[in-house]
Amino acid sequence: MDEKSTKRAWIEDAENRKRAKSALATGAPTNFTSLAIVDLTEDDDNTRMAIVRPTPCYPGAPSSLYDVVGQYREPKDDDDDDLGDTQADTENIEFVASQAIMDMTQTQPFSQDMVCLRLKLHSLAERNLCRDSIEKFKQMGLYEIEFSLLSSVFTFGRDNFTTALVGKYERTSLDIVKLSKKHCVLECKEDATTKRTEVYITDTSTNGTKLNGERLVKGAPQVLRHDDKITLLSSQSGSVLLGYTVEDPHVIAANATVPASSSRNTKRHIQENVLGVLFSSPLVGRDALGGLHPIEELDLCREYDNLTQTLEEASKYAITKPDNSQGVIIMIYIKTRVVMLVPREIDLNVQFATSINFQTMMTLGCRALHFSGHGSPKCLYFEDQESAVHPMSTEELRRFHGGSSSPLRLVVVQACHSQYCATAFLACGIPHVIAVKVEERLEDQAAIVFTKNFYLGLGQGKSVAESFDIGRNSVATFPHLAHAAKVCKVYSAASKFQLLPEGNDHSEIIFPMIEMPLEDYQSQVPVTDRFPTIWSSKLPSVCQHFRHRETDQYYICAHFSMTNQSQRFVWIVGPAGVGKTQLSYSVARYLGARKYFPAGIKFVYVSKLADDDMATHNNNTISLGPRVFSAIKNRVQLWLSRAFDEQKSTSYFNGLLVLDGVDALLGREENDFMKWIETICTQYSSLRLIVTARKQVVSSVFQIHAGRMQHIHSFKPGQAVDLLRRLIGKQRSLQLSGLTKSPIWNIKNHPDPNINLSLVLEQHPALRQTQCLPQEIANLASQLIASPNVTMDDLVAKFGTNDNI
Known part of the structure; x- marks a missing residue:
């Protein structure tokens, strides 16, 4: 055995002894019935939560948690000097939760009855089941499934779930017949070479099995890892109807917290680390006569999920500190420690845009402010206490600034016609304001793409200008948006975004990286404390095309x-x-x-x-x-x-x-x-x-x-046509040649072919058969999608007409 192997073996042996001692001392809960209690946290009375440490992801990185983390790759005998390689100037290191611990513990021999992996019913699948079915799942051992060398093989099939589903409604809604009799096989076995105990999944179905959203190759075994998602049945939109989440007991044990009796300090938000988020989605606006005008609701929930996932992703990556003056990486060792640049843990202060909430946010202070909502050339649309529009003019916006001591340096006004409102923030002394050009409507998809990539750069310590370029270029190259710009021959979606004042220096870094030894870094607070829950996952989701209400x-x-x-x-x-x-x-x-x-x-x-x-x-x-x-x-x-x-x-x-x-x-x-x-x-x-x-x-x-x-009344014909076309989408096209039953099918009522098609549809008997009821319109859309060769004229002949709308 060479010197390196001996050193590695000695380190692993020391770690094993430390694990055993820690397990006896703390008694950390694992929730695994057949797994001995394990706790890999250090013996520190001040520890309040699991320590998530960065793990090197480049070749040759040491796997021991307490070894030299972030050590530079040693060149092989036939390698050239890596210091001249541009890709070696900055090593990216991903924070993988306890990956080093998992790698280390997987090399240990398992006893025959030790649980190596557990499958738990997916949370989305559980929501589809009634209480009686869930109890039946538990009785039949389908709610949680544990694997060890003694219970090594399990087969998912149609018969399992047909028996477990109690309600007839669930069998119909889940369409359980799509499962094969032998859908997929899971097998626990020990690898003869690595001596690791692994669980493999093999697809044996007709309709396919998905792992993490990707369809498995039939007959090819795939190793399961912690937090993998197995989908047995899914909806047309891709959401899980029946599936499981994979849990590894070693990862769960390694991240177990200290006993609940330990006190925990209240989280204090540092203003320089806070991103204020102001959402506004009023339902109606009032005109001068008091009339109500509906306003389309934005998908703020999706945008918020996108934002939190982006900030969480940005916080997982640190870099070794570069020496820009010499163009090489300087490794500063202090007892085998490497100096790193670590992303800040950005906290979110999320409010809905009422004047009171806005004033509170400005008083408490934040480093950056993100507004997402509607607007006009002269004002932003805030919400009043009754969910209607409260217009906030530029003069009113100026009054809310926190004063000269405010830490606010960046404002992102993500609304239609926001350039004028941006001037209000500029007048308050905000050096960086991102807005949308006047007279340009902001597409939801463009907003989501820009938000994700802009904040990914900002969270990684990049300047405002660099992050803005990253976000705008991502919108310009996004497939759907780029294609739409070419077809319509109008401004591309990316050109709607402006960084103001134009021509000024925007090289300021809003959330600079923190310099610290890598081994001293630990997550301060869980993501759930940094990112508040706004939309409860326990509430039923609204239909994707819910409109006009x-x-x-x-x-x-x-x-x-x-x-x-x-x-x-x-x-x-x-x-x-x-x-x-x-x-x-x-x-x-x-x-x-x-x-x-x-x-x-x-x-x-x-x-x-x-x-x-x-x-x-x-x-x-x-x-x-x-x-x-x-x-x-x-x-x-x-x-x-x-x-x-x-x-x-x-x-x-x-x-x-x-x-x-x-x-x-x-x-x-x-x-x-x-x-x-x-x-x-x-x-x-x-x-x-x-x-x-x-x-x-x-x-x-x-x-x-x-x-x-x-x-609640039926839709107007124009609303019914809008819903029908949304439901059909791109799955099939509607042609005037299949709408001859409409009394105006051959009359050009509008120069725009798209609008003209809608006008023809409004008077078509097949649409009138639905009585403009959303559910019946959805049924009509389903018939058209299911039979691409069937026209709306054919449906009129088949079902007859009903003009009583």
């Missing part, structure tokens, strides 16, 4: 606004398929993000409970209402007790209860149901309630508790 949503949100604390509930009424459920989802997500309901939001799907009850009792409608009503009361009371009764005072813990599809209770049980609503409204003064139904009710409860009856 901004005014309806405004009336409901205004009813529950902070200025109307006495307004108790809203009854959403409309025909089947009009979109009542989706509207309730949208309202819950909108108000929930703005922290209107700190006690929580509870959805009870009454119509689904009624359908399940009918299936259970063989379509026996006798006592259907009382059975469903009893089940609902039990579920609601359990939630109310947990959300409200455990609080010392209910006055400040508003909660929202949504009862979706209550028509099964509007027969003989209608009076009892309305009395129950009056009871809970009386007992819980801070409870807000949304009810959806096809039937309108008349009750004094509306007057007693300030209820509102919100009627």
